[in-house]
Amino acid sequence: xxxxxxxxxxxxxxxxxxxxxxxxxxxxxxxxxxxxxxxxxxxxxxxxxxxxxxxxxxxxxxxxxxxxxxxxxxxxxxxxxxxxxxxxxxxxxxxxxxxxxxxxxxxxxxxxxxxxxxxxxxxxxxxxxxxxxxxxxxxxxxxxxxxxxxxxxxxxxxxxxxxxxxxxxxxxxxxxxxxxxxxxxxxxxxxxxxxxxxxxxxxxxxxxxxxxxxxxxxxxxxxxxxxxxxxxxxxxxxxxxxxxxxxxxxxxxxxxxxxxxxxxxxxxxxxxxxxxxxxxxxxxxxxxxxxxxxxxxxxxxxxxxxxxxxxxxxxxxxxxxxxxxxxxxxxxxxxxxx
Amino acid sequence: xxxxxxxxxxxxxxxxxxxxxxxxxxxxxxxxxxxxxxxxxxxxxxxxxxxxxxxxxxxxxxxxxxxxxxxxxxxxxxxxxxxxxxxxxxxxxxxxxxxxxxxxxxxxxxxxxxxxxxxxxxxxxxxxxxxxxxxxxxxxxxxxxxxxxxxxxxxxxxxxxxxxxxxxxxxxxxxxxxxxxxxxxxxxxxxxxxxxxxxxxxxxxxxxxxxxxxxxxxxxxxxxxxxxxxxxxxxxxxxxxxxxxxxxxxxxxxxxxxxxxxxxxxxxxxxxxxxxxxxxxxxxxxxxxxxxxxxxxxxxxxxxxxxxxxxxxxxxxxxxxxxxxxxxxxxxxxxxxx
Numbered sequence: 001x002x003x004x005x006x007x008x009x010x011x012x013x014x015x016x017x018x019x020x021x022x023x024x025x026x027x028x029x030x031x032x033x034x035x036x037x038x039x040x041x042x043x044x045x046x047x048x049x050x051x052x053x054x055x056x057x058x059x060x061x062x063x064x065x066x067x068x069x070x071x072x073x074x075x076x077x078x079x080x081x082x083x084x085x086x087x088x089x090x091x092x093x094x095x096x097x098x099x100x101x102x103x104x105x106x107x108x109x110x111x112x113x114x115x116x117x118x119x120x121x122x123x124x125x126x127x128x129x130x131x132x133x134x135x136x137x138x139x140x141x142x143x144x145x146x147x148x149x150x151x152x153x154x155x156x157x158x159x160x161x162x163x164x165x166x167x168x169x170x171x172x173x174x175x176x177x178x179x180x181x182x183x184x185x186x187x188x189x190x191x192x193x194x195x196x197x198x199x200x201x202x203x204x205x206x207x208x209x210x211x212x213x214x215x216x217x218x219x220x221x222x223x224x225x226x227x228x229x230x231x232x233x234x235x236x237x238x239x240x241x242x243x244x245x246x247x248x249x250x251x252x253x254x255x256x257x258x259x260x261x262x263x264x265x266x267x268x269x270x271x272x273x274x275x276x277x278x279x280x281x282x283x284x285x286x287x288x289x290x291x292x293x294x295x296x297x298x299x300x301x302x303x304x305x306x307x308x309x310x311x312x313x314x315x316x317x318x319x320x321x322x323x324x325x326x327x328x329x330x331x332x333x334x335x336x337x338x
Numbered sequence: 339x340x341x342x343x344x345x346x347x348x349x350x351x352x353x354x355x356x357x358x359x360x361x362x363x364x365x366x367x368x369x370x371x372x373x374x375x376x377x378x379x380x381x382x383x384x385x386x387x388x389x390x391x392x393x394x395x396x397x398x399x400x401x402x403x404x405x406x407x408x409x410x411x412x413x414x415x416x417x418x419x420x421x422x423x424x425x426x427x428x429x430x431x432x433x434x435x436x437x438x439x440x441x442x443x444x445x446x447x448x449x450x451x452x453x454x455x456x457x458x459x460x461x462x463x464x465x466x467x468x469x470x471x472x473x474x475x476x477x478x479x480x481x482x483x484x485x486x487x488x489x490x491x492x493x494x495x496x497x498x499x500x501x502x503x504x505x506x507x508x509x510x511x512x513x514x515x516x517x518x519x520x521x522x523x524x525x526x527x528x529x530x531x532x533x534x535x536x537x538x539x540x541x542x543x544x545x546x547x548x549x550x551x552x553x554x555x556x557x558x559x560x561x562x563x564x565x566x567x568x569x570x571x572x573x574x575x576x577x578x579x580x581x582x583x584x585x586x587x588x589x590x591x592x593x594x595x596x597x598x599x600x601x602x603x604x605x606x607x608x609x610x611x612x613x614x615x616x617x618x619x620x621x622x623x624x625x626x627x628x629x630x631x632x633x634x635x636x637x638x639x640x641x642x643x644x645x646x647x648x649x650x651x652x653x654x655x656x657x658x659x660x661x662x663x664x665x666x667x668x669x670x671x672x673x674x675x676x
Contacts, residue, residue, distance in 0.1 A: 203638075256593050257596065277609050278609065
């Protein structure tokens with residue numbers, strides 16, 4: 001049986017280009033005793049993958065050139081010689097950008113399609129949702145009446161951050177690109193305000209949307225947005241640093257002067273807390289997350305939106321779009337029908 | 339009776355210059371009922387005073403041009419019409435750069451000269467000591483075997499930081515200017531290593547002194563030292579941001595490129611915690627501080643060094659020297675003999 005795989009063809013310098021990724025075909029090896037054959041149904045595309053394409057030291061090892069791109073997936077067990085899995089089981093895995101994959105079962109988690117649409121295991125009920133939940137509650141610690149700001153606010157993480165902030169009785173201000181996304185934040189998700197970062201007077205609009213300053217800024221973009229947020233931060237503000245999508249594609253540092261002293265001075269005089277994290281730092285809170293977010297979802301208190309692209313072959317272009325903010329909701333590739 | 343006062347004559351632009359401060363003479367007003375007349379014995383000179391000379395927004399309001407420079411003092415009650423104080427009492431106050439001052443007693447604390455030399459109320463047993471204690475233990479949280487780095491390490495705060503780190507069984511590495519100070523850190527204070535920031539190969543020496551990286555960096559200088567520390571920080575390192583003396587005198591930002599994205603990336607990928615604080619944020623821990631540091635002092639487990647300048651008129655030059663790292667130990671002005 002033939003398998004399609006998308007491999008890292010070359011490391012991007014600056015922006016990811018289509019030629020950095022390549023679709024190859026190969027034969028799926030024979031299923032061995034103790035293995036399952038997985039058919040990818042859903043592939044999750046997430047900003048962190050940009051980091052894996054680079055050789056720079058980070059919290060996870062990079063994908064090597066020629067290797068299949070990593071990624072979270074929802075798969076159907078197409079054949080099984082493993083006692084724990086039967087054909088037709090739906091599992092959550094980390095099997096990457098490919099149609100098929102063999103697994104010894106390690107790291108797989110069975111999903112129950114009757115509990116929730118299985119794709120949510122890659123979004124609001126999965127890594128992005130848990131990133132929002134743990135980063136906001138452990139580091140951001142929003143209190144009733146405080147102002148919480150999040151950028152990329154219609155994305156998988158940002159939309160959960162803002163809604164959880166509301167559930168904690170904070171004021172939620174979202175930053176997003178374009179009027180449609182901003183409208184969605186306020187009208188559909190119940191954010192108190194939304195600001196379009198593409199507006200020429202973005203910094204002024206953000207200030208107007210935060211009349212009492214910013215107490216929690218959930219940082220997932222960096223760059224110009226961060227520069228506009230910094231002067232608005234209140235004393236003792238908390239900044240969970242979750243991602244920096246605006247700078248992932250930058251091959252060189254911005255022009256001077258070096259603004260680092262401004263940041264350090266703000267940290268000192270405003271007594272800010274900046275803390276970087278990745279979701280696995282809070283792995284022990286998975287049960288809390290599943291209980292709370294699962295319950296909010298069932299009660300309709302938490303909404304999510306998926307941006308679905310059909311076909312594995314379209315994953316590269318969709319991923320490039322994600323880094324430019326072109327997606328609207330949690331970006332998923334439907335690799336095969338369920 | 340005539341009083342000498344040092345007032346802010348003009349706001350410094352960049353480096354503090356002698357003409358930014360001016361000594362004036364005036365008559366001490368009549369002592370009113372409910373007041374004490376205080377004779378300054380010791381004036382503390384501390385880096386934070388540089389911030390008070392600037393109009394830029396900070397955690398405390400600036401000294402206005404023409405006003406007496408603020409500062410912690412130890413004073414003798416020269417005359418009293420206040421029921422709580424008798425002539426000859428020694429008190430800790432915040433009466434600033436002057437020979438005499440009237441007080442209604444608010445904010446004064448009586449000192450017992452039999453307990454400890456009264457000047458220590460401005461140093462190891464006072465604000466600088468408590469800054470070291472609370473910042474290191476609350477934010478730095480050093481664990482046995484971890485590496486703690488502190489700059490300005492022979493200063494009032496830095497020397498306590500390194501010694502408390504040792505008492506918590508961490509490895510202490512001090513950064514200081516010049517061979518004498520470095521020798522003192524290792525030979526007198528028991529630091530595990532000391533690195534001269536004036537060395538041309540400072541960054542390499544610091545790396546060599548921290549073979550297992552840096553787990554806690556107590557930030558009180560900023561600038562070039564911080565740039566050398568950043569690549570050595572371990573995952574999950576904690577950085578209490580207490581001061582930035584290297585940048586207080588800078589009138590403009592350093593030349594580009596803008597290194598902010600490097601810092602943000604390090605925060606994210608290493609999951610650093612940077613947190614600014616001032617000592618009063620931890621005011622509720624004063625009793626713990628006095629108990630612990632008092633006991634360490636009595637047991638000889640904590641040492642301190644004072645750099646004493648004689649005469650109020652020499653305070654400006656001493657303060658300018660402090661900002662350049664010329665002092666060796668806690669800088670004090672002996673305004674009058676005890």
